[in-house]
Amino acid sequence: MQIQHDPRRARLKLILTLLSLALSALAIWWANNNLSSYYLRILNLAGINAILAVSMNLIFGFTGLFSLGHAGFMAVGAYTCALLTLPMRSKQTIFLLAPLAWPFNAVTLPPFPAVLLAGLAAAVMAYLIGLPVLRLRGDYLGIATLGFAEIIRVVANNIPTITNGALGLKGIPSFANNLWWTWGWAAATVWVTSRLVNSVYGRSLLAVKEDEVAAEIMGVNLTYHKILSYVIGSAFAGVGGALMGSLVTAINPKTFGFMLTFNILIIVVAGGLGSITGSVITSVIYTVLLEALRPIESGWSIGPLHVPEIPGLRMVVFALVLLVIILFYQRGLFGGREFTWDGVLDWIDRKRNRKQEVAG
Amino acid sequence: MRRISACVALIVVAMLTVLAGGLSAQVEPIRIGVYEPMTGAMAAGGQMTWEGILLAHEMTPEVLGRPIRLFLADNKSDPVESANAVAKLIDQDKVIAIIGSYGSSNSMAGGDVAEKAGIPMITDSATNPLVTEGKDYMFRACFIDPFQGEVMAKYAYGEGIRKVAILIDVAQDYSVGLANYFEATFKQLTGDARSVVAKVAYNTGDQDFSAQLTQVINSGAEALFVPGYFGDMALVAKQLRALGSKILLMGGDAIDAPELVIIGGEAAEGIVFSTFYSAEAPATPEAQKFVDAFKAKYGKTPNANGALGYDTYNILVDAIRRAGSDDPKAIRDALANTVDFPAVTGSTTIDESGNATKDAVLLRVEDGKFRYLTTIKP
Numbered sequence: 218m219q220i221q222h223d224p225r226r227a228r229l230k231l232i233l234t235l236l237s238l239a240l241s242a243l244a245i246w247w248a249n250n251n252l253s254s255y256y257l258r259i260l261n262l263a264g265i266n267a268i269l270a271v272s273m274n275l276i277f278g279f280t281g282l283f284s285l286g287h288a289g290f291m292a293v294g295a296y297t298c299a300l301l302t303l304p305m306r307s308k309q310t311i312f313l314l315a316p317l318a319w320p321f322n323a324v325t326l327p328p329f330p331a332v333l334l335a336g337l338a339a340a341v342m343a344y345l346i347g348l349p350v351l352r353l354r355g356d357y358l359g360i361a362t363l364g365f366a367e368i369i370r371v372v373a374n375n376i377p378t379i380t381n382g383a384l385g386l387k388g389i390p391s392f393a394n395n396l397w398w399t400w401g402w403a404a405a406t407v408w409v410t411s412r413l414v415n416s417v418y419g420r421s422l423l424a425v426k427e428d429e430v431a432a433e434i435m436g437v438n439l440t441y442h443k444i445l446s447y448v449i450g451s452a453f454a455g456v457g458g459a460l461m462g463s464l465v466t467a468i469n470p471k472t473f474g475f476m477l478t479f480n481i482l483i484i485v486v487a488g489g490l491g492s493i494t495g496s497v498i499t500s501v502i503y504t505v506l507l508e509a510l511r512p513i514e515s516g517w518s519i520g521p522l523h524v525p526e527i528p529g530l531r532m533v534v535f536a537l538v539l540l541v542i543i544l545f546y547q548r549g550l551f552g553g554r555e556f557t558w559d560g561v562l563d564w565i566d567r568k569r570n571r572k573q574e575v576a577g
Numbered sequence: 578m579r580r581i582s583a584c585v586a587l588i589v590v591a592m593l594t595v596l597a598g599g600l601s602a603q604v605e606p607i608r609i610g611v612y613e614p615m616t617g618a619m620a621a622g623g624q625m626t627w628e629g630i631l632l633a634h635e636m637t638p639e640v641l642g643r644p645i646r647l648f649l650a651d652n653k654s655d656p657v658e659s660a661n662a663v664a665k666l667i668d669q670d671k672v673i674a675i676i677g678s679y680g681s682s683n684s685m686a687g688g689d690v691a692e693k694a695g696i697p698m699i700t701d702s703a704t705n706p707l708v709t710e711g712k713d714y715m716f717r718a719c720f721i722d723p724f725q726g727e728v729m730a731k732y733a734y735g736e737g738i739r740k741v742a743i744l745i746d747v748a749q750d751y752s753v754g755l756a757n758y759f760e761a762t763f764k765q766l767t768g769d770a771r772s773v774v775a776k777v778a779y780n781t782g783d784q785d786f787s788a789q790l791t792q793v794i795n796s797g798a799e800a801l802f803v804p805g806y807f808g809d810m811a812l813v814a815k816q817l818r819a820l821g822s823k824i825l826l827m828g829g830d831a832i833d834a835p836e837l838v839i840i841g842g843e844a845a846e847g848i849v850f851s852t853f854y855s856a857e858a859p860a861t862p863e864a865q866k867f868v869d870a871f872k873a874k875y876g877k878t879p880n881a882n883g884a885l886g887y888d889t890y891n892i893l894v895d896a897i898r899r900a901g902s903d904d905p906k907a908i909r910d911a912l913a914n915t916v917d918f919p920a921v922t923g924s925t926t927i928d929e930s931g932n933a934t935k936d937a938v939l940l941r942v943e944d945g946k947f948r949y950l951t952t953i954k955p
Binding site: 253254255256258259262307310311313314371374375377382383384385387388391461464465466467468469470471472508511514515526528529531532 | 615616624648649650651653655656657660661664665667668669682685686689690693694705706707710711747748749750752753754757778780
């Protein structure tokens with residue numbers, strides 16, 4: 218890899234970054250004030266999916282840990298945040314089976330610290346699970362982590378004094394129905410992940426992914442780096458779960474089934490393993506496409522041709538789209554590549570050079 | 578080339594004009610949204626409900642002199658999709674009231690969106706007590722878990738039973754709710770905190786209940802209450818009889834499906850359960866009319882979900898008629914004042930918390946058929 222030390226280009230890149238950040242902020246401000254609640258909801262969901270996909274990409278795409286425990290960490294995050302932010306009145310009325318246990322019955326936190334604690338709780342859980350389980354490789358790791366996620370779900374069903382059992386929690390404050398929250402956290406996830414991946418640690422993570430034995434011979438501490446990636450990825454899964462709980466305002470153990478993990482896995486694989494850009498853009502495409510396809514199943518007619526109402530048709534079309542992506546882009550839409558200012562500037566330079574050649 | 582595109586453009590414009598003319602000649606329809614699990618894990622219940630709603634729409638296609646237009650949104654049996662579906666119905670389809678959804682978790686997620694938008698919603702079969710709790714715009718046409726639990730506890734007590742066991746599916750809010758209220762009522766009736774001699778749990782999808790059933794038999798229970806779904810109940814019945822126990826088996830409306838007898842066979846004989854109505858012995862003329870119409874349209878006997886879908890639509894249309902306008906607030910107020918509506922599933926009154934109070938029907942499996950036993954008033 219060539220590292221260019223061009224002060225002019227560095228300044229240009231900084232300006233471009235600041236400019237695009239300002240533009241994004243402006244776009245979010247505009248969207249928050251002008252879009253209908255339906256569109257806002259979809260965009261918020263896209264932001265949450267981006268958090269989840271990028272965090273899973275860190276674990277699976279960059280470190281090569283085939284973990285299927287994402288739904289479990291989301292559940293931990295969602296329950297932690299919900300229990301911390303639920304208003305006192307709700308805590309007294311919705312726990313019909315058994316009263317809520319201490320300390321949750323005594324505290325109500327503002328959303329921000331609650332989301333932070335949700336991430337922390339998921340991180341602690343990931344550390345405890347990761348220590349024994351990350352010794353496994355490949356499919357075995359997938360099965361063990363999938364089992365962990367199922368355990369979380371079953372435990373949630375069986376501790377009514379904390380989770381309200383199968384009845385679930387409702388009336389969670391919906392602070393996450395706000396683009397600043399969802400896309401703010403998505404930006405934080407992207408920033409942390411890209412800083413990590415492009416650091417010395419990131420190189421070690423890649424080494425672990427490519428060949429564990431070789432990495433260990435080169436002096437990479439396997440356990441340390443695997444746990445590092447797993448804990449950080451899971452912490453953001455917890456944050457994503459917390460925001461999803463707040464967006465939907467009602468959670469129950471069934472919400473966090475294995476299908477949730479697979480949906481995120483689809484985003485990660487379709488976007489490209491090891492591409493943060495791919496995960497973010499595919500999250501948006503995935504979320505928007507699922508909703509945009511709704512009209513095709515509600516029955517329509519073109520002239521004499523009448524298509525009746527077919528519920529589930531959009532999933533068929535959606536599956537076809539995914540098939541096409543996997544057939545034509547076998548390494549995902551972005552195939553491990555990233556969007557960088559260098560890439561854009563190089564591309565512009567090449568264009569300009571070619572034009573000059575043609576002209577000259 | 579240019580001439581062809583000009584021709585095409587002309588035709589398109591002509592078609593649009595005709596279409597627009599056709600539309601403007603019509604009266605603006607009343608828009609009602611429906612969100613149900615048409616796909617996913619709960620699709621069976623959602624589709625049956627939709628059939629009931631469609632039938633009701635066919636029979637009452639107009640209100641206030643305006644046609645009713647239904648907008649269906651599939652929620653894939655998923656709470657996140659449910660919230661999206663409701664937001665879509667309100668923002669895109671501009672509906673003024675919403676029916677749905679089968680599955681309490683879906684209804685809780687969707688209900689919050691409707692509440693914030695001030696659009697009345699009436700759920701057909703979400704029995705979890707939390708669905709309407711603290712919500713002004715949320716109603717339901719079915720009875721809630723506490724009532725059914727109480728009904729079965731009273732029945733067992735009335736049959737002279739003093740020791741019961743409960744087998745709970747801890748992963749289903751429905752099962753947990755029913756079991757909880759059954760237990761409380763039964764203990765209160767007997768005045769004995771130890772009258773529930775065994776409380777054992779299983780998880781959705783379990784196939785082998787022999788360990789739990791052995792525990793039930795050893796506890797000396799005279800009856801077993803299984804508030805689970807029909808598939809579970811059929812397997813429990815088979816395995817319980819195979820273990821040689823002849824104690825009374827009781828269930829809730831979730832076992833009201835022909836599959837109970839198909840899977841359970843001989844073992845299902847004698848099971849008693851509470852439900853909304855009986856296709857065998859329709860309580861009201863309205864019910865008889867519904868059963869006949871349903872059979873004629875779909876060629877099968879409707880179950881409780883079909884009946885509830887039908888009722889939910891009719892309760893809502895009745896509220897719109899009484900409100901006299903398509904204003905969501907007026908419809909909400911009319912819904913809240915529903916009194917003794919002659920529904921298929923019994924005379925329905927909506928109480929101050931938005932829940933329907935109506936009679937429960939007790940049925941018993943005899944010779945592979947569901948026989949009417951008695952009606953219990955709230």
